[in-house]
Amino acid sequence: MAAIIFDFQNFCIFILACLFIVLFHSLFFKKPKDSRSFVLPPSPPSLPIIGHLHLLLSALTHKSLQKLSSKYGPLLVIRIFYVPIIIVSSAPMAYEIFKVHDVNVSSRGIIAIDESLMFGASGILNAPHGEYWKFIKKLMATKLFRPQVLERSRGVRVEELQRFYKSILDKATKNESVDIGKEAMKLMNNTLCKLIMGRSFSEDDGESERVRGLVDETYALSEKIFLAAILRRPLAKLGISLFKKEIMAVSNKFDELLERMLQEHKEKHEEQYQEGMDMMDVLLAAYGDENAEYKITWNHIKGFFVEFFIGGTDTSVQTTQWAMAEMINDARVLERLREEIISVVGETRLIQETDLPNLPYLQAVVKEVLRLHPPSPVLIRTFQEKSEVKGYYIPEKTTLIINIYAVMRDSASWEDPESFKPERFLGSTRSEQEDEKDQELKYLPFGSGRRGCPGSNLGSIFVGTAIGVMVQCFDWEIKEDKVNMDETFEGMTLKMVHPLKCTPVLRTQPFSFTSNL
């Protein structure tokens, strides 16, 4: 179980809060007037006072919840003290949520502290389903993720992929091991930074390290952020903000760094925004535009970048790491993938993202890794209005957790669900439309509905090309017989307990590139 370290002051506040919550729970958990409809989903036995808190603080929350749902059903209510949380764990139930209640659950509602740049009120992740969210969603769709825009920014990714290859090549030449997660993090961080800010973090002045350090500090705070968000409403009535000091300390460091970056950027690009510029220019232009559809603030811009780095990098990094671990443990898959890459790309040039559409097995490997190891194993939303789901009553403002880990390992939806079998996504696989006809949503690594991941294409490109390079150009050696696949959900993503370290052995002639890296 994940150890949460409370300092003494927080601990006292926490215990006091528990007592108050017990006393005042009727203030925030109101029965509907029509008590005939007041049937909550089933709730498994819980501990006195804290309810099911221990499950949510576990390093394997997704598994604990999966176990509960296999015993008590795919729609449950658990309680943190007296605060109810709905848990959904099957494909048909996910279908019901996203097809019938999507608008109602289109806000996450997990704001711990409004002013915080991480998961605060001005970021995208927690933006209510309203004007700001619609504005930023449109900007992302048209200025960042649109296929034509992605096509224009391809050069950035080619360059960073070559840098990634060179870095591994260097390790192979020196017979040194590679920490796959760290190497992939450099690749994803630099690529994303160039895409949104028009430059990579400088490795020399330690800027890159600082950003990664702050992202790690945020991950380390994740349980506290979550708890503070879940208990925010009842505690606000008592004037308490849980863990505010710690959360704001990290937020302020982000703030300082971003203020400097934004000012530098502004000075460099004083001219008007032109088509083809980066996301920071787009946001700065929107900030200065008196006639913009929505008047964004300086904090919106900062919140956007912080959350992009938190959400956009680690997801792809962990997926890349899991993919390599699965393939090192199953040489059959690695060999089949290599054969496909060699037959399509050859061995005289480096694989590129334009090759991906011609590499169905590589796409299947990425999909299968995301099925077995979704970086976000649970989706968090809030029922804005009171609702009825499958005949059960859900009070307004109730937190909803969709356990996509459980959905994607459910034997009712997947054959042999625990095995790594990329083949299941080849040719004969059912399409999403077919799933929907059967009224189930069984593949959800990027979430679904209005708040589904807008970066899914980019994420698949990041992961597909990184794996492609590692399989095309290198053999991989590990010290043990098998990679240890133990997982942990500490921080905000599903990670390997033992980060993958393996030694690359060059298997092609080294490539040289014309660009000057």
Ligand code: HEM
């Ligand atoms: C393998 C890579 C990735 C995975 C598995 C992933 C997964 C997810 C998931 C599960 C969600 C929540 C969806 C929901 O609530 O239904 C999400 C949201 C989001 N993701 Fe990703 N993601 C990935 C890559 C990226 C990248 C590369 C970016 C940006 C460059 C990105 C940006 C976002 C944003 C902005 C949101 C919030 C959307 C909103 O609230 O409207 N993601 N992602």
